[in-house]
Amino acid sequence: QMQLQESGPGLVKPSETLSLTCTVSGGSISSYFWSWIRQPPGKGLEWIGYIYYNGSTNYTPSLKSRVTISVDTSKNQFSLKLTSVTAADTAVYYCAMFDFWFDYWGQGALVTVSS
Amino acid sequence: DIQMTQSPSSLSASVGDRVIITCRASQSISSFLNWYQQKPGKAPKLLIYAASNLQSGVPSRFSGSGSGTDFTLTISSLQPEDFATYFCQQSNGTPLTFGGGTKVEIK
Numbered sequence: 049q050m051q052l053q054e055s056g057p058g059l060v061k062p063s064e065t066l067s068l069t070c071t072v073s074g075g076s077i078s079s080y081f082w083s084w085i086r087q088p089p090g091k092g093l094e095w096i097g098y099i100y101y102n103g104s105t106n107y108t109p110s111l112k113s114r115v116t117i118s119v120d121t122s123k124n125q126f127s128l129k130l131t132s133v134t135a136a137d138t139a140v141y142y143c144a145m146f147d148f149w150f151d152y153w154g155q156g157a158l159v160t161v162s163s
Numbered sequence: 164d165i166q167m168t169q170s171p172s173s174l175s176a177s178v179g180d181r182v183i184i185t186c187r188a189s190q191s192i193s194s195f196l197n198w199y200q201q202k203p204g205k206a207p208k209l210l211i212y213a214a215s216n217l218q219s220g221v222p223s224r225f226s227g228s229g230s231g232t233d234f235t236l237t238i239s240s241l242q243p244e245d246f247a248t249y250f251c252q253q254s255n256g257t258p259l260t261f262g263g264g265t266k267v268e269i270k
Contacts, residue, residue: 083259093207093250095259108258109164142206148254149197151218153206 050075052143054157060137061163066130070143070154077101077119081146082126084117086139087156094139098146099126133161165189165253169262175270182238184265186251191231195255198227198236201264202247210249211236241267 056068083098097107099117107115119126138161144150166189176182194214199207209218211227224239238245246269251262
């Protein structure tokens with residue numbers, strides 16, 4: 049059974065960089081696509097992007113200029129960096145495995161952007 | 164981008180009721196449509212993939228249908244544990260997009 053766990057700071061200052069890591073256990077990261085999705089408080093779900101284990105990426109256009117997703121196959125981890133954050137980036141950030149659907153999700157990490 | 168429109172945005176129903184949630188895509192997405200259930204404070208859970216396939220472990224009272232632009236999620240007999248928010252999501256193309264959600268509340 050694949051398990052995913054997000055980790056990283058829960059508070060980020062405006063204009064700084066949000067960084068999160070997702071650790072995958074119960075299976076190898078060297079297959080499937082690995083994705084980040086976010087959900088502002090009380091709102092819907094927004095796909096941020098995904099990465100394949102070989103490093104190829106695809107990002108949502110509205111965030112593309114600020115987002116980097118990377119993968120470390122030796123640690124079975126993938127990571128999210130979002131630069132120049134504002135209060136609008138406050139959300140629960142989920143990592144998930146994508147195989148034409150999101151069948152495994154992390155529990156989510158609340159990241160608040162505030163000074 | 165492919166826009167996903169769910170209706171209704173919320174509904175009130177009683178235990179035992181049949182519930183139908185619809186999802187419409189702004190262009191044809193074939194059968195690349197998935198449904199998720201989300202309870203407060205939890206991650207979404209996959210219910211239905213590829214429009215009509217029941218995810219392993221999901222009760223058979225859940226079913227999905229449709230293709231092209233119009234899709235439905237049906238709960239044949241609503242149970243207490245089904246009160247949650249439901250989202251559709253298209254995988255026909257990137258950016259991957261979700262519907263706005265349907266909150267199912269107790270009547």
